[in-house]
Amino acid sequence: MKVWMLVAALVLLSVTSLFIGAENLSITDLFSMTDRQWQVLTISRIPRLVSLLIAGVSMSIAGLIMQQLSRNKFVSPTTAGTDDAAKLGILVALLVFASATTMQKMLIAFAFALAGTYVFMKFLDRIKFKDTIFIPLVGLMFGGIINSITTFFAYKNDMIQNVTSWLQGSTSAIMTGRYELLYISVPLLIFAYLYANKFTIAGMGEEFSVNLGLNHKFVVNVGLIIVALVSVVVILTIGIIPFLGLIIPNIVTLYVGDNLKKSLIHTALLGAVFLLVCDIVGRLIIYPYEIPIGLTVGVIGSIVFLYLLMRRRAYEA
Amino acid sequence: MIEVQEVSKSYAGKPVVEKVSLKIRQGSVTSFIGPNGAGKSTLLAMISRLLQKDSGKVLIDGKDISDWKSTELAKKISILKQSNQINLRLTVRELVSFGRFPYSQGKLKKEDWEKVDEAIAYMDLTDLQHKYLDQLSGGQNQRAFIAMVIAQNTEYILLDEPLNNLDMKHSVQIMKVLRRLAEELGKTVIIVIHDINFASCYSDYIVALKDGKIVKEGPTEAIIDNKVLEHIYDMDIPIELVNGNRIGVYFK
Amino acid sequence: MKLKLTMLAVLALGVIAAFLFLDLPHNWEYALDRRVKKVLAIALTGGAIAYATLIFQTMTNNRILTPNVIGLDSLYMLIQTFVIFFFGAVSLPSTNKMMNFGFTVGIMLLFVAVLYKLIFKREGRNLFFLLLVGLVMGTMFGSMTTFMQVLIDPNDFLVVQGKMFASFNNVNTDLLVLSVIILAVVALYAMRFSKYLDAMSLGKEHAVNLGIPYNFVVMNLLVIVAILIAVSTALVGPITFLGLLVVNVGYQFMKTYRHSILIPSTMLISVIALIGGQLIVERVFTFETTVSVIINFIGGAYFLYLLLRESKS
CATH class of the missing domain: 3.40.50.300 (P-loop containing nucleotide triphosphate hydrolases)
Structure with missing residues (x-):
């Protein structure tokens, strides 16, 4: 696959995405739009498209960074407790600091996500038994445990259905005024791009990086901060999108290899393309209703992940 | 053969x-x-x-x-691989006693314990037999595992x-x-x-x-x-x- | 060792007695009958989960895994949510407990069977691979469950929520009898393999060297674990981290590798934890929360502590 193909697909899908929905709006209306159509486009469709693009790019890149840092292909925000820790943080923010602004809530959630990811990565560092498959297993369990703590508080406060509904990845409610937080990701992604090589070296281990004159701790922390921030921003605006950060970098590796400078662009583009496809599928399947993106990505993502796992076995055995 | x-x-x-x-x-x-x-x-x-x-x-x-x-x-026949990390905290004697499993299915009789003692003595581990494996050096560890194989008493x-x-x-x-x-x-x-x-x-x-x-x-x-x-x-x-x-x- | 085991047994009996006889109301016969059933259900699930988790950890040579994570809990929730979503909370499939139980256990075992078929057919049978596939399927089930839960009518959701957490308050007598029979049969079958457990905990290569028919034993133990978890979950609901909690406490308290001691002690600890928890829920929290929420919370926190401690040393 070439970059231009991905770009073409992205443009095509973006345009498609703009003109699908319950409200009638087709590409031929473009030059003769009614006020209402114009409103639909600017208030709902474009914000939705933008947030999908940013979320797709950011989650895939976050996954890639984590995989570089841990040198394990199966680590991602979903399989390292980041998502779940962020969820707990949001709940805490809602319960304890009910009157906090969105920004403050985000900061609290960010602190939790960062702490969760950090604990997991530290644990990986020390763990004696480094079976590639064992790591995501621990990570998913780790997430489950953080979740059980979330449930404890949610149950006591009768908020389970609430928490469930607004953390489910969904793009249908996105409109102007409710997605701008996502823009925080953009500078972070640029930063990640510039730092890419350092992440790779840091992933080789502390001694290796020190030998090459790299401040290991600092680089790892920068990586984790980017991952945690990006995940929190996406969860707060769209919700949890499982497995995205896991499968995209893995697919890219299959056809471009592991050269980070090269795979980074592919990962970003493919992440956006994949998320757009999932969103469009979710919008069409039970048209005019919608299947939330969390479900479509969850199902498609699990299947792809399983395929990757199976493939890996076949390759090794 | x-x-x-x-x-x-x-x-x-x-x-x-x-x-x-x-x-x-x-x-x-x-x-x-x-x-x-x-x-x-x-x-x-x-x-x-x-x-x-x-x-x-x-x-x-x-x-x-x-x-x-x-x-x-x-x-x-018995086999000992090169890396013998085990997750249990065992003493030397406990480890060696596992060598009798094929004969005793876990319930060691008097003659099984005799074999265990012999194997420990053979590897010169008598003084260390109540120490935990993680307290021993690499060489002592290796000897303990070989003692287990000896206790297994295979041709x-x-x-x-x-x-x-x-x-x-x-x-x-x-x-x-x-x-x-x-x-x-x-x-x-x-x-x-x-x-x-x-x-x-x-x-x-x-x-x-x-x-x-x-x-x-x-x-x-x-x-x-x-x-x-x-x-x-x-x-x-x-x-x-x-x-x-x-x-x-x-x-x- | 004997002393510690006796202590646990006495403690367990004490908790049971407290649970049965504390604050008995005037028409004590009815109340006692209900409480006996509750205790029986608790002891049954507690014991089954502890036993399943212990042998599961022995098989995987790992203290931080629990069989509940292979997707059975999520599958249970998916089935329950599905039934309520499509048939409603008052329909026959969701109110007839026997039917629901049979249906749920059936699907769960089918799922495990498919999982085995899928994986053990290939070469390189890696246990962790099986677990990860189960876990990923679990996440997928979770996504679907979430989807339905969001759409469900809030009143129906309360019913779903009731099923999210293990509850011992409405245990059906017929189901209880059926579960006792199933679990007894499984336990008897499991006895054949108990002599292998100590040697299995040395790891696969040592186990094979010591003449254990490894693949055969692992396959059988996995089936046993799956049945135990499926039955106990279908009976009272998921308590994901109970096993993790009690088995680790068992290891710490008994400080031994011998399963002949570990099995009874973890089962006792499990019973103590559950009945003690239930007592607290009923008397202290006056049913504001459920025992499984508390156990999961404590189990989860304890597990995090274990992870942190491990990463420090």
Whole structure:
């Protein structure tokens, strides 16, 4: 696959995405739009498209960074407790600091996500038994445990259905005024791009990086901060999108290899393309209703992940 | 007797061991040598049934290993791999007592404990027997695992790089024990070993492997030979006679 | 060792007695009958989960895994949510307990069977691979469950929520009898393998060397674990981290590797934890929360502590 193909697909899908929905709006209306159509486009469709693009790019890149840092292909925000820790943080923010602004809530959630990811990565560092498959297993369990703590508080406060509904990845409610937080990701992604090589070296281990004159701790922390921030921003605006950060970098590796400078662009583009496809599928399947993106990505993502796992076995055995 | 017939194994289409046939002589120490990736450990693992083979047969006392009952086979042949990390916190004595499992199925009788004591004494571990494994040094650990194999009391003892990570003193200690096992107790010992000089000094027979095939096998003197070694390792290894031992001088 | 075991047994009996006889109301016969059933259900699930987790950890040579994570809990929730979503909370499939139980256990075992078929057919049978596949399927089930839960009518959701957490308050007598029979049969079958457990905990290679028919034993133990978890979950609901909690406490308290001691002690600890928890829920929290929420919370926190401690040393 070439970059231009991905770009073409992205443009095509973006345009498609703009003109699908319950409200009638087709590409031929473009030059003769009614006020209402114009409103639909600017208030709902474009914000939705933008947030999908940013979320797709950011989650895939976050996954890639984590995989570089841990040198394990199966680590991602979903399989390292980041998502779940962020969820707990949001709940805490809602319960304890009910009157906090969105920004403050985000900061609290960010602190939790960062702490969760950090604990997991530290644990990986020390763990004696480094079976590639064992790591995501621990990570998913780790997430489950953080979740059980979330449930404890949610149950006591009768908020389970609430928490469930607004953390489910969904793009249908996105409109102007409710997605701008996502823009925080953009500078972070640029930063990640510039730092890419350092992440790779840091992933080789502390001694290796020190030998090459790299401040290991600092680089790892920068990586984790980017991952945690990006995940929190996406969860707060769209919700949890499982497995995205896991499968995209893995697919890219299959056809471009592991050269980070090269795979980074592919990962970003493919992440956006994949998320757009999932969103469009979710919008069409039970048209005019919608299947939330969390479900479509969850199902498609699990299947792809399983395929990757199976493939890996076949390759090794 | 152990007889290997045309055994093969490949990973991802890449052959690691290719149609190897071999007979192991009773009551002797046989070493598998060869460069990295020659398939030594893979072959050993297949002989010991730790690894499934793709094709071929391994016969022990004339019977295919897949036809043996696992418990019976465990009284016949034992294997010790090179890395022996276990997740349990065990004392030396507890570890060695596991060697009696094939006989006792976990319920040790008096004679089982006697065997355990003998094995511990044989490996000179009596003073350490109540220490936990994680309190011991690498050499002591290795001795404890060998004691377990001795307690298992099998006719055939297979060891995969038993000298890995040991210093000179401990290496010599272990090799002497293996030698004694063959001479005093009549065991058949098979080891995978990297150092050709240890192989030369302590084994009766050597099997040289390269690229998954047996290059040459025979009595030690026939293999520790400049021509043969050059063929195996692709380097010139002059042989010197030191105190009656054939030593390959490959350092320069 | 004997002493510690006796202590646990006494403690367990004490908790049971407290649970049965504390504050008995006037028409004590009815109340006692209900309480006995509750205790029985608790002891049954507690014991089954502890036993399943212990042998599961022995098989995987790992203290931080629990069989509940292979997707059975999520599958249970998916089935329950599905039934309520499509048939409603008052329909026959969701109110007839026997039917629901049979249906749920059936699907769960089918799922495990498919999982085995899928994986053990291939070469390189890696246990962790099986677990990860189960876990990923679990996440997928979770996504679907979430989807339905969001759409469900809030009143129906309360019913779903009731099923999210293990509850011992409405245990059906017929189901209880059926579960006792199933678990007894499984336990008897499991006895054949108990002699292998100590040696299995040395790891696969040592186990094979010591003459254990490893693949055969692992397959059988996995089936046993799956049945135990499926039955106990279908009976009272998921308590994901109970096993993790009690088995680790068991190891710490008994300081041994011998399963002949570990099995009874973890089962006792499990019973103590559950009945003690239930007592607290009923008397202290007056049913504001459920025992499984508390156990999961404590189990989860304890697990995090274990992870942190491990990463420090």
